[in-house]
Amino acid sequence: MNANAQDQRAAVWAVVDSDIGPLLLAATGEGLVTVAFHATGAVRDRTLDRLGSRLGAEPVHAPDSPLLAEAIRQLAAYFAGDRSDFELPLDWSLISGFNRQVLRELASGVPYGAVVGYGDLARRVGQPGAAQAVGLAMGANPLPVVVPCHRVVESDGGIGGFGGGLETKRQLLALEGVLPQPLF
Template structure:
């Protein structure tokens, strides 16, 4: 199978774009995975948010926060067809394939609007240059974006990542080989790294 590459269409599209008036149209869904349900939010620009442990209560809280942030609630399921729902369909198919071991690199477009500045720079570097089955340290990522003393700030950026799994903050560890932190829990981080062959699968 030929892997596709992470694609970010916002760089070119945002250049010279007139910012639209009114809140963006967005959509929400959940997908079952080996690490529990993931909540997915998308706009017509791309995948906006991935939320772990998206049971009914957590999903409702995430949708409420996004509604406040974006200024509008999610679109109802289609019909009619909607670009945001098309992004969700692509993300769902790719995440299902990833967790089944059939996909190593995501091609779903990404909407980076929930992050900015240093955090966005680090996350984009991570998405583009730390592929499936590899690891990078917090310090390594700091070096890559030209901020040599910013390992701790990279850790903060990983903790605020709105697009985990697709933007793979689980691949970032401490310089001494320790797993470091992970908001959804270290067990989930170990499971993702085991899926990618970096760690052995748990015995039970």
């Protein structure tokens, strides 16, 4: 790999505060590559170790990096209720195959304030019997919030699972006006 290609694979990272707790954001020269929930202590360390092994280079703590600046700005605007979609370059290298296909459809086809069922999303990508596989793709999403896996729900009206925890999913859906805000 030449030096320029290696630079593209090196990631910079920062932890930012949000309404749903600390988020670890990491980006490469290609774009935002990871968003991780509950990014303190062991969770942060595991995320960085996994990211380094997947990219082949240790991530560098760089909270002032221009690679992260726009993602940080857009996430802050989203949580403030001033942004309903993200316009960021994304590095899809951590996900491939069916999972990438499903996540790209989710990112482009399920707008702010809307939800989709696991089975509906499976049909959209031409795999009508793959609702469970869609659930696995949501669990493998390296870019939650930005690629809005919180908008995928059960067909019977249940909220479904969520890697960031069900309370986090409820908060994101409430922010988008899909669920009522909690009373307290």
